[in-house]
Amino acid sequence: MNFGGAFERLTQQLVKLPGVGKKTAERLAFHILSIKESEARNLAQAILAVKEKLRLCSRCFNFSEQDPCPYCSDIRRDRLVICVVEEPRDLAAIERTGAHKGTYHVLHGLISPLEGVAPEDIKIKELIERIKREGVEEVIMATNPTVEGDATALYLAKLITPLKVKVTRIAQGMPMGGDLEYTDEVTVRMALEGRRVL
Secondary structure (H helix, E strand, O other): OOOOHHHHHHHHHHOOOOOOOHHHHHHHHHHHHHOOHHHHHHHHHHHHHHHHHOEEOOOOOOEEOOOOOHHHHOOOOEEEEEEEEOOHHHHHHHHHHOOOOEEEEEOOOOOEHHHOEOHHHOOHHHHHHHHHHHOOOEEEEOOOOOHHHHHHHHHHHHHHHHHOOEEEEOOOOOOOOOOHHHOOHHHHHHHHHOOOOO
């Protein structure tokens, strides 16, 4: 297909988005072509506004238009409990549950030697300083159950435990509504190991 350089430039930019392949990029580009010019302008302005207005909270490193962010500013939150997550999208997933009443700390990555990500490349030093400064009592490791997520959680636990702070890990196992027959062995094993009294 040859619709001109502008169309090609748009699809090249769209394909850089996570989960967007060439066909999806072309479908999105055609959709953008079909909408009113005012809607396309609104989309472009919204993208620019996010880049211009959002910054990292100086306390938890979540994205926010204000510093400190709304979670860090909320006096109803338990400041003695920090939930550590890999990325802001993980914070959003936990927050949607309404189950965590403490604060957060966003690492912006995980330790991954194969990808060249060392502890100093993510927000670990800032977490340790914050724990010492704020007298934190518990740190919840809410990294994903992957090799990198587990390695990062273990690394952090080794740094935090000597500070006399309780370190916990989110439970892993069977999803709600899951079927044992179709669940992989690792998930079933984790569910059995993480069982609790009824």
